[in-house]
Amino acid sequence: MGSMGTEERIVLAMAELMRAQGYAATGVNQLTRAANAPMGSLYHHFKGGKREIAAAALRQTGAVYIQLLPLLLDPHEDLAAGIEAAFAAAAADMRDTGWANMCPVGTVAGEVADAEPRLREAAAEVMTHWVDEASAYLTGRGLSGADARDTAFALLSALEGAFVMARTLRSTEPLLAAGRAVAARVAALRAAREL
Amino acid sequence: MGSMGTEERIVLAMAELMRAQGYAATGVNQLTRAANAPMGSLYHHFKGGKREIAAAALRQTGAVYIQLLPLLLDPHEDLAAGIEAAFAAAAADMRDTGWANMCPVGTVAGEVADAEPRLREAAAEVMTHWVDEASAYLTGRGLSGADARDTAFALLSALEGAFVMARTLRSTEPLLAAGRAVAARVAALRAAREL
DNA sequence: CCCCGATTAGAGCGATCTCTCTAGAGAGAC
DNA sequence: GTCTCTCTAGAGAGATCGCTCTAATCGGGG
Numbered sequence: 001m002g003s004m005g006t007e008e009r010i011v012l013a014m015a016e017l018m019r020a021q022g023y024a025a026t027g028v029n030q031l032t033r034a035a036n037a038p039m040g041s042l043y044h045h046f047k048g049g050k051r052e053i054a055a056a057a058l059r060q061t062g063a064v065y066i067q068l069l070p071l072l073l074d075p076h077e078d079l080a081a082g083i084e085a086a087f088a089a090a091a092a093d094m095r096d097t098g099w100a101n102m103c104p105v106g107t108v109a110g111e112v113a114d115a116e117p118r119l120r121e122a123a124a125e126v127m128t129h130w131v132d133e134a135s136a137y138l139t140g141r142g143l144s145g146a147d148a149r150d151t152a153f154a155l156l157s158a159l160e161g162a163f164v165m166a167r168t169l170r171s172t173e174p175l176l177a178a179g180r181a182v183a184a185r186v187a188a189l190r191a192a193r194e195l
Numbered sequence: 196m197g198s199m200g201t202e203e204r205i206v207l208a209m210a211e212l213m214r215a216q217g218y219a220a221t222g223v224n225q226l227t228r229a230a231n232a233p234m235g236s237l238y239h240h241f242k243g244g245k246r247e248i249a250a251a252a253l254r255q256t257g258a259v260y261i262q263l264l265p266l267l268l269d270p271h272e273d274l275a276a277g278i279e280a281a282f283a284a285a286a287a288d289m290r291d292t293g294w295a296n297m298c299p300v301g302t303v304a305g306e307v308a309d310a311e312p313r314l315r316e317a318a319a320e321v322m323t324h325w326v327d328e329a330s331a332y333l334t335g336r337g338l339s340g341a342d343a344r345d346t347a348f349a350l351l352s353a354l355e356g357a358f359v360m361a362r363t364l365r366s367t368e369p370l371l372a373a374g375r376a377v378a379a380r381v382a383a384l385r386a387a388r389e390l
Numbered sequence: 391c392c393c394c395g396a397t398t399a400g401a402g403c404g405a406t407c408t409c410t411c412t413a414g415a416g417a418g419a420c
Numbered sequence: 421g422t423c424t425c426t427c428t429a430g431a432g433a434g435a436t437c438g439c440t441c442t443a444a445t446c447g448g449g450g
Contacts, residue, residue, distance in 0.1 A: 006397080022306035024220035028438060038399045043439070045397090050438065100309060106359060110302040111217035113362040114295065123363045153360070153372035158349070161356025161373075164301060165348070167308040168318045177348035178356075184383040185376035201427080223408060233429045234409085240427090244409065 007045045010035045015057035019104035055122035062126030065103045066133045079141050080183040087179025091172035106160040147189045155182045202240045205230045210252035214299035250317035257321030260298045261328045275378040282374020286367035301355040342384045350377045
């Protein structure tokens with residue numbers, strides 16, 4: 001991490017700490033240690049303090065996260081089977097990495113939805129971006145605009161919820177079952193169109 | 196609330212505060228005010244402090260929460276349609292109550308999964324209970340044991356994830372789409388059995 | 391060289407955190 | 421009454437919180 005700028009180090013450290021322990025439990029002192037940045041740099045680059053750093057971390061991490069979708073789905077000719085396989089891949093990865101979700105957005109969104117309006121807005125922007133990106137991808141895979149948007153919401157909801165259950169239960173079952181449900185929805189949409 | 200015992204008041208206040216702002220952001224001073232209980236009572240009834248109170252709140256609220264499942268699904272003869280309607284009812288209720296999730300378990304589970312082992316265990320117990328209850332109900336509605344368990348995981352994952360997205364986006368779309376996906380899975384399981 | 395804005399560096403402020411401690415109120419047994 | 425045990429009551433300890441402040445350091449233009 002030695003080659004990246006201080007600002008970038010701060011944002012990435014914040015993202016990792018929030019992923020592990022949420023927003024409220026992450027202190028700025030802990031953050032300075034993790035980012036190897038002094039307090040002065042922290043408030044020089046982010047006048048809005050901890051809140052602004054958290055918002056930047058959500059936006060930055062969220063934008064990276066959705067790029068995995070085409071990477072995971074492109075190899076599969078059948079979309080429904082691809083979705084089921086992608087959830088299974090996420091489950092295996094999570095098991096092999098000690099049940100750590102890779103993305104802090106889901107962890108933090110629930111915590112701040114009622115109490116931190118600026119962070120809720122940042123999380124909402126990220127999720128809106130996710131839905132737009134996923135909708136566009138699914139449209140490219142043959143779904144109508146409305147079906148693509150509906151499937152994007154279902155896929156992202158099921159994925160986020162299954163991540164929380166899988167982390168808590170230390171089990172791949174939630175992700176596998178959630179993937180099968182979203183796959184069934186895609187298969188049903190395809191069957192309806194072919195009538 | 197005047198008629199309930201101090202211990203019960205503390206647990207319920209903790210559940211409500213965690214639902215709104217998570218575990219780490221909830222302080223014991225705030226809790227004493229909300230529960231109208233002095234600090235001494237708090238540590239008299241719960242020697243384990245804030246952590247023990249949070250665990251009790253998760254268990255208590257989680258047990259109540261799953262009882263909604265049969266209440267929402269019993270009126271519908273068709274299970275798949277009933278699931279879709281139940282998600283739609285949850286969406287309407289959430290919209291009408293200012294986008295507040297009724298259950299703190301999902302909010303807190305992600306926050307504490309890596310950092311608070313005792314609370315993660317409490318959340319895991321609650322979720323295991325949910326899966327067992329939902330599986331039993333779905334078995335009663337005609338699904339095989341394996342299908343019921345799979346559907347329970349999918350339903351609960353989709354519900355928790357859609358709650359987080361709905362709260363963050365202030366939109367009913369995630370819940371509606373998630374409900375349709377779980378309904379499609381149930382319909383597909385039924386179709387496979389009828390072959 | 392000097393100068394100047396950008397950045398680093400961390401001590402310290404007031405507030406708040408969880409939790410402990412002592413004092414006493416209240417109810418029941420005798 | 422008085423002894424006992426449970427529970428109430430909240431002040432205060434010690435640590436940590438987010439954040440501000442001043443001084444030092446750095447690199448590039450004149």
